[in-house]
Amino acid sequence: MSSDGRVIPVPTPETQHYWDGAKAGELRLQRCTDCGHIYFPPRPFCPTCGSRAVEVFTASGRGRLFSYVINHLPSPGFTPPFAIAVVELEEGPRLMSNIVGCPQTPEALQIDMPLEVTFERLTDEITLPQFKPAT
Amino acid sequence: MQRNSVAIVGAAESTHMGKLPEMAQIQIHADSALNALADCGLTIKDIDGVATAGHNAVELAHYMGITPTWVDGTSVGGCSFMLHVRHAAAAIEAGLCTTALIPHGESGRHWIGRHGPSIFPSLFQMQFEQPYGVTRPPTMFTIPVMRYMTDYGLTEEQLAMVAVTQREWAGFHPRASFRDPITVDDVLDSKMICYPFRLLMCCLVTDGGGALILTSADRAKDFPTKPVYIRGTGESAETPLISQMSDFTSSRAFRVAGSTAFEAAGISHGDVDHLMIYDAFAHLPIYGLEDLGFVGRGEAGAFIAEGNTRLGGQLPMNTNGGGLSYMHSGMYGMYALQEGVRQMRGTSPAQVEGAEISVVHGVGGMFAASGTIVMTNVA
Ligand SMILES: [Zn+2]
Secondary structure, rough: OOOOOOOOOOOOOOOOOHHHHOOOOOEEEEEEEEOOOOOOOOOOOOOOOOOEEEEEEOOOEEEEEEEEEEEOOHHHHOOOOOOEEEEEEEEEEEOOEEEEEOOOOOOOOOOOEEEEEEEEOOOOEEEEEEEEOOO | OOOOOOEEEEEOOOOOOOOOOOOOOHHHHHHHHHHHHHHHHHOHHHHEEEEEEOOOOHHHHHHOOOOOEEEEEEOOOOOOHHHHHHHHHHHHHHHOOOOOEEEEEEEOOOOOOOOOOOOOHHHHHHOOOOOOOOHHHHHHOOOOOOHHHHHHOOOHHHHHHHHHHHHHOOOOOOOOOOOOOOOOHHHHOOOOEOOOEEHHEOOOEEEEEEEEEEEEHHOOOOOOOOOOOEEEEEEEEEEOHHHHHHOOOOOHHHHHHHHHHHHHHOOOOHHHHHHEOOEEEHHHHHHHHHOOOOOOOOOOHHHHOOOOOOOOOOEEEOOOOOHHHHHOOOOOOHHHHHHHHHHOOOOOOOOOOOOOOOEEEEEEEOOOEEEEEEEOOOO
């Protein structure tokens, strides 16, 4: 946790590549080299076929706003109201994000709007992938 | 499992519900359990099986003075009690115990004598969801709904009608937390919690409990209570991460648990007289009606708004007022089961006349797990 109470991710050996990627400004996913499935969250085997033959690659960082809420409840480290969203990546997987760089209103946040990844530095160790309206 | 081989013979809620600042969580369990024992004329020495969630089953057994030959601590959130009923029925049929007690007690509002959250925190949730500001259930459970609204045209007014309809049912129940009628405008004018969800679309936060006692159908005939037979059951799990639900407009866990229970019970939807769908938030009965197959995809919002689930409708649903109006200690599944039992005994303050089959469907976590119980009063 940070000093303002915000939850800071704690990587495990199996997820370290994802956080290393974010720190380097890359959104990294994993792909099964046996069945081709691309998946998230990270794990060293394919959740579709069970193969351990998986590789890490850098995703395009492009996606669309799949669903969201605008949270009005207090949340440590955040100033309500703010959007909590799920982004569907071009490559298929979905992940949670905030939507930065735009008003936190239903008018500005349109379902299916194109988004692109950006990175928010939280600590020396942890940088968080975030999404903003695509330019 | 054989149909109707096991019955619920004892059922009761805690003596008081709502605000219980004078009771630790384990005492709410015990109070509920003692009420259920009194309900069916048993003593604690008759109990040889115990299952609970959100609290250590061993501590509970010791506190109650139970020497179990069967213990189940399955804890998958608010539908854990549906899973316990399923597991207890299997255990009784297999001879692992003869008389199972399933108590629930939760100091959900006051957090007295409570160790922590009722389900284990997810490692992945802490790593990949909480850093984005999700906190309590209203900030997570609601996330898929905008996708549903976009894909199927569900309106905020239809969501509000879920709360309005259930408040009508709560009006019949002297023990319900909120009984005064509300309108769609009341719901849409209530405080914004997490857009598009307003306060009256979200469940209560209360203290309370309930307990069930199950035994074999053969023994059930000798009890003073009307046996409520377990006709079919189902359970499943999907993901602790709301962001990783495979379909944001439908719960895989609901579909699997529901279809498993219907198949086991050998019933079709037209056979169901009474339905309980765990409603932590207003969208859950909508997902539930569709995922259990009562209506087609995208149809449940209109189905509820048109009055089909209210008094006199073709499918009376959440007849205690649900988690939105009756009570919600955090793990609401027990209260849905209690109302199912009351309906099958013919003792609900909102009794559905002549009801013979009740389906009680629960959710655990945020669409993380599910359990479905088909009950009947016909042996
Ligand atoms: Zn694979």
